[in-house]
Amino acid sequence: MNIFSHFSQQITDITDTLIKNGTITLTDTAKPAACEPPRDSSHGDISTNYAMVMAKSAGMSPRDLAAHLVKDIAHLDGVTDVNIAGPGFINLTLDPAIWQQRIDDILAANTAWGVNDIGKGEKINVEYVSANPTGPLHAAHARGAIIGDSLANLLETCGYDVTREYYINDAGNQVDVLARSVFTRYKQALGDSSAKVADGQYPGEYLIDTGQKLAKVHGDELLNMDESEWLPLARSFAIDDMMETIKADLGRLNIHMDRFSSERQLVKNGAVDTAIGKLKDNGLIYLGVLEKPKAGNADDWEPREQLLFRSTDFGDDVDRAVKKSDDTWTYFASDIAYHLDKLERGSDKLINIWGADHGGYVKRMKSAVSAFTGQKDSLNIQLVNFVKLLDGGKQIKMSKRAGTFVTLSDVLDTVGKDILRFIMLTRRADQTMDFDYAEVTTQSRENPVFYVQYAHARACSVLRQDEAVKIDVSGANLSLLSDPTEMALIRLLASYPRQVEAAGQAFEPHRIAFYLMDLAAAFHGLWNKGRDDPSLRFITDNTALTAARLNLVNATAVVIRNGFAVLGVDAINEM
RNA sequence: GGUCCCGUAGCUCAGCAGGAUAGAGCGUCGGAUUCCUAAUCCGAAGGCCACAGGUUCGAAUCCUGUCGGGACCGCCA
Structure with missing residues (x-):
């Protein structure tokens, strides 16, 4: 039972009755009221603003109205x-x-404690990572990947039917560059020492391996082909190889997509023509000329008539091009098709996790989706801000050109999945973040992952004690848990479902991480109180009391594990 | 020039579908270790919530403007 929604429902029933019997007359529908824990615990257990919210439309003072309720x-x-x-x-x-x-309730529900149904089985598509298949994932991808995956977990916990999806940008110029880069490595693998990575090709050493694999599979047969023949071969080989690497890295992060969608496939299927055709049928595509962008670096800009999408109809700043001068579709055009595809596969709602550097694309993408659904908020885009990598306060410099970028795999080797996942959720998504290797691997209070893990390990340690194992805890008399510190912990545990609900509604998985830090603090606090005052220790010579307290400890461990599960973090039983 | 994000304690950040005296960690200062994990805990000091207006019973939270920091703004992806 979620105590807050339980009493909220009861009070709503009361107000409904008072309205029905004429005690209260509302001239207007009141804003939604809330039942919350009061900021100051001396105010009681639940605080509600029903009377204040309804006062205006009831034409009464809040206090008079409250008196009725x-x-x-x-x-x-x-x-x-x-x-x-x-x-x-x-x-x-x-x-x-x-x-x-x-x-x-917590012990009975166990892993289901915190599960709710605010999603009502609605189909929701969360698209995240979607890194270009031109190289392995690097550190910068980690945050979006983790936020997206945890959000997907959270929404599942909230009763949504979630699809986790990765969009592969395997069309366009960049994968041709990839193909040529791999072809160079392929020639090298076959012993051609004159083959050099040309300007503009990807210099990364990870492609040496791909070139060797290509040589193994195809021998030297590509050498005798025209580029028009070998390029598609090398391209799809390289893309497949990169995606294998990417999937393996995601696997190490415990991320498993339900679906990988290929841009190339969409283009091939004619999905782009269909999607743009649909917009055209609605009069949203036209030939027009765009003004020169004011960014300052558009020196070679020439006004030109081109095919445009009327995104300004939906709140965008300018209309956007869907065709390039070589008559192929723009990236935006295939993205339109892709989003239509997601909708047509049955998703009621779409969420995209994007890097903050894509902020400028939010309006046009939402415009396109609105054009299809006729609704304003079918697409929600979460922008994830940058992560600055540090080691002991010193910034780790990354440069793709110099080949000194840190791969996700490197980071996982250094800190591991659990630390990486948790730390990435200790900041709101739209805040920039410092990620310091030295800091996140210390075992102290400053390190939130450790702090929460330690609380769980401590709880497990109590439950492992011989005296604890011997005790039958079923049917324990929980009313013995009356110390204010115990009650404070219980209130926190009981409020977990409310936290999950709020986080789910806001699409903010980081709230769970903050909740866990609070929970760990409450547990550590209680533990230490038992140091000063032996009568508050979990294991005492009073069997009934001990049984009740062991249930409290066990419930704490359950809630930590459930919170961790949403974040994709594994709990540690012993440190 | 325009769009978006951010500005809260010395530092790093929560809080933002409006709610009571604005919270946490670090740092500073003062305490707790015969005891289930002291890798922890308790206490103190520390704030014109960038600034100025507005909306109302009530604003860190919503609106407008200003200042400061960041990102983005082409047929790239």
């Missing part, structure tokens, strides 16, 4: 006290048993 709220099951405070807050104090019983 309070009469009925006082009779609700589990409510021991209710009062009106400040400008019109209604504060409820609950029977401690209401909280204590949640421990049974």
Whole structure:
């Protein structure tokens, strides 16, 4: 049971009744009210703003209105006290048993504690990573990958039917460059020492391996072909090889996509023609001339009539080109087709995780999706800001040209999946972030991953004790958990479903990471109180009390594991 | 020139579908170790929530403008 939504429902019922019997008359639909934990625990267990929210349309002062509500709220099951405070807050104090019983709920639900159904089975497509198949994933990809994957986990927990998807940009010029670069390495592999990586080709050494594989599979037969023949061969070989590497790296991050969509496939299927045709049928495609961009680096700009999408109809700043001068589709055009494809495969909602450097594309993409769905918010784009890599406060310089970029695989070798995943979620997505190797691998309070892991390991350590293992904890008398520090921990545990719901609604998995840090702090706090005051230790010579406390410890471990699961982090039982 | 993001304690950041006295960690200062993991905990000090207006019972949160930092702005992907 989610205590907050439970009482929210009860109070809503009360207001409905008061409206029905004429005690309250609303002239207007009131804004949604909330039941929340009060900021100050001395105000009680639940604080609600029902009266303040309804006051205006009821034509009453908040406090007068509250007085009506309070009469009925006082009779609700589990409510021991209710009062009106400040400008019109209604504060409820609950029977401690209401909280204590949640421990049974948590243990019974186990991995399902926190699961809700706000998604109502709606189909939602989360597209993330989608790195170009021209090289291995590098460190900069990690954050978007992790945020996307954790968001997908979170939405599943919230009852959405989630598709995890990767869009492969395997059309266009860059994969031809990849093909030529691999061809050079292929010639080298066959002993042609005169073959040199040309200007503009990808110099990365990772392609040496791909060239050798190509030589192994095809021998020297590509050498006798025209470029028009060998290029497609080398291209698809290289793309497949890169995608294998990328999938392997994602696997190390515990990311498993449901689907990889190929841009080339879409173009080949004529999906782009179809999609643009649809827009054209709606009068949204026309021949026009764009103004010169004002960026300053467009010296070679020439006004030219071209095929444009009327994205300004949907809030974009200018209309956008869908065809290039060589008569092929622009990237945007195939992206339009791709998003239509996602919609046609049955997704009600689309989420894209993009790097902050793609911010300028948000409006046009949303415009295109709106053009298809007729709705404004079918596409949600989460921009993920940059990560600065440091080691002991010193920035690690990365340059693609110099070949000194840090691969995702390198980072995983250094810090491991769990640290990387958790740390990437300790900041809001739109904030830039420093990722310091030295800092994230220290085992101290400053390192949040360690701190939460330690709380879990400590809990496990208690449950492992001989005295603990011996005790039958089923049916323990939870009312014995009455110390304020214990109650504070229980309240946190009980509020986990509410946290998941809020995070899911906001599409913000980082909230779970912050919640876990709070939870760990509450647990460590209780633990240390037991150091000072032996009567508060989990294992005591009172069997009934110990049984109750062991359930509390176990529930804490369950919630940490569930939170970790959303973040894709494995809990550690012993450190 | 335009669009988007950011500006909260000395530092790093939460909080933002408006709610009561604005929170946490680090750092500083002062404490706790015969005890289930002290890799931890407790306490103190520290704030014109960038600035100025507006919206209302109420604004860090919403709106407008200003200043400061960042990203982006072509048929690249």
